[in-house]
Amino acid sequence: MKVAILGTGSWATGLARVLNDNGVDLLMYGVDDREIEDINVRHCNYKYFKNIKIEENIRATKDLAEAIDGADFILVTIPSQFIRTVLEDIKKILKKKVTIINAAKGFDMNTNSRISDTIRSVFTEDEINPVVSLIGPSHAEEVVVRMLTSVCAVSQDQKTAESVQSLFSNEYLRVYTGNDEVGAELGAAYKNVIAVASGVLKGLGYGDNARAALITRGLKEMVSYGLLKGAKEETFFGLTGLGDLIVTCSSVHSRNFQAGKEIGEADGASDFMVGNTKTVEGVRTCKVIHDDIANYPGFEAPITQAIYEVLYCGDKPSEKIKELMNRELKPERLY
Numbered sequence: 296m297k298v299a300i301l302g303t304g305s306w307a308t309g310l311a312r313v314l315n316d317n318g319v320d321l322l323m324y325g326v327d328d329r330e331i332e333d334i335n336v337r338h339c340n341y342k343y344f345k346n347i348k349i350e351e352n353i354r355a356t357k358d359l360a361e362a363i364d365g366a367d368f369i370l371v372t373i374p375s376q377f378i379r380t381v382l383e384d385i386k387k388i389l390k391k392k393v394t395i396i397n398a399a400k401g402f403d404m405n406t407n408s409r410i411s412d413t414i415r416s417v418f419t420e421d422e423i424n425p426v427v428s429l430i431g432p433s434h435a436e437e438v439v440v441r442m443l444t445s446v447c448a449v450s451q452d453q454k455t456a457e458s459v460q461s462l463f464s465n466e467y468l469r470v471y472t473g474n475d476e477v478g479a480e481l482g483a484a485y486k487n488v489i490a491v492a493s494g495v496l497k498g499l500g501y502g503d504n505a506r507a508a509l510i511t512r513g514l515k516e517m518v519s520y521g522l523l524k525g526a527k528e529e530t531f532f533g534l535t536g537l538g539d540l541i542v543t544c545s546s547v548h549s550r551n552f553q554a555g556k557e558i559g560e561a562d563g564a565s566d567f568m569v570g571n572t573k574t575v576e577g578v579r580t581c582k583v584i585h586d587d588i589a590n591y592p593g594f595e596a597p598i599t600q601a602i603y604e605v606l607y608c609g610d611k612p613s614e615k616i617k618e619l620m621n622r623e624l625k626p627e628r629l630y
């Protein structure tokens with residue numbers, strides 16, 4: 296069994312360690328010489344994990360053909376905006392049928408589609424097995440040091456989901472299966488927008504009460520949007536919905552939360568939007584969801600709308616909070 300891992304970043308490294316612990320043959324594919332050299336020569340990934348040594352048989356290459364050669368699975372652990380291009384490169388050199396596992400949480404850069412749909416649009420049914428998404432509340436910083444974590448292997452095909460479940464499960468990573476691909480992928484993407492909002496609250500100096508309200512009302516937005524898109528309501532109360540929302544809205548590890556905090560502290564997003572180099576999927580996801588909501592007249596997503604106006608219209612977070620709090624009073628309708 297061989298797994299090709301796309302990416303040499305934090306999540307790629309965390310999951311490489313899981314697979315290595317599980318005795319799986321793997322090869323990482325990266326574009327960054329320094330990261331590849333760190334992994335192969337110094338047996339670490341200094342850019343992401345300063346004090347952590349990784350095993351010597353975790354290896355990386357810049358050669359995509361070498362990485363996917365003989366692979367039974369290809370694990371997608373690069374930010375969503377780069378995924379389509381890399382998949383198109385793979386299609387040109389793929390020699391055997393493979394299962395593609397998506398572990399990214401966002402939308403296609405060109406088409407705004409979910410990543411599973413992107414994968415299916417690039418490959419034919421003869422080239423790939425059913426797609427699986429491996430998603431849930433899982434900061435790489437914890438997985439890489441083997442801290443207890445649970446995620447979900449979500450696929451339209453139960454048997455393929457189970458093959459990914461057994462590939463990754465071990466004593467510190469418990470993998471469930473799920474079949475609501477739409478709900479799981481939308482939840483995992485949408486939570487990043489709410490996590491940015493959570494950071495903004497923190498940056499503005501608000502506390503636990505505000506965060507609890509945000510998570511609850513953010514979940515409401517996620518479910519309502521998901522139902523519009525054909526998701527199952529129950530999925531949003533599982534690991535890929537509420538679970539991921541809690542971890543990303545509350546953890547110092549979250550780059551979406553940290554981005555929001557920086558924006559809240561500055562009471563504006565202009566510096567962040569110009570200077571950010573980290574993977575903060577919530578920024579683009581916010582725009583994708585915001586623009587899509589325009590297709591559903593009367594549908595309201597006040598948190599996403601407020602974050603959109605902060606990120607893309609130059610509005611001040613402090614003013615947005617006032618607007619949100621001063622809206623017309625109403626019953627707490629859930630869905």
Ligand SMILES: NC(=O)C1=CN([C@@H]2O[C@H](COP(=O)(O)OP(=O)(O)OC[C@H]3O[C@@H](n4cnc5c(N)ncnc54)[C@H](OP(=O)(O)O)[C@@H]3O)[C@@H](O)[C@H]2O)C=CC1
Pocket residue numbers: 301302303304305306307324325326327330343372373374375377381398399400401433434435436573574576
């Ligand atoms: N980090 C986490 O805890 C988790 C992340 N995720 C998701 O995983 C995805 C990846 O995020 P994450 O690992 O955190 O991101 P990182 O920023 O940590 O790493 C991204 C990696 O992808 C590399 N990369 C960029 N473009 C390409 C390309 N064209 N081909 C190959 N590699 C490329 C980057 O190289 P370079 O350094 O040169 O830019 C970097 O090594 C995101 O969708 C994220 O939401 C999901 C769960 C947990």
Ligand SMILES: O=C(CO)COP(=O)(O)O
Pocket residue numbers: 400431432433434435487490539542543548549550551552574575576
């Ligand atoms: O998806 C994640 C945890 O489940 C990672 O969150 P960040 O992308 O905000 O760091």
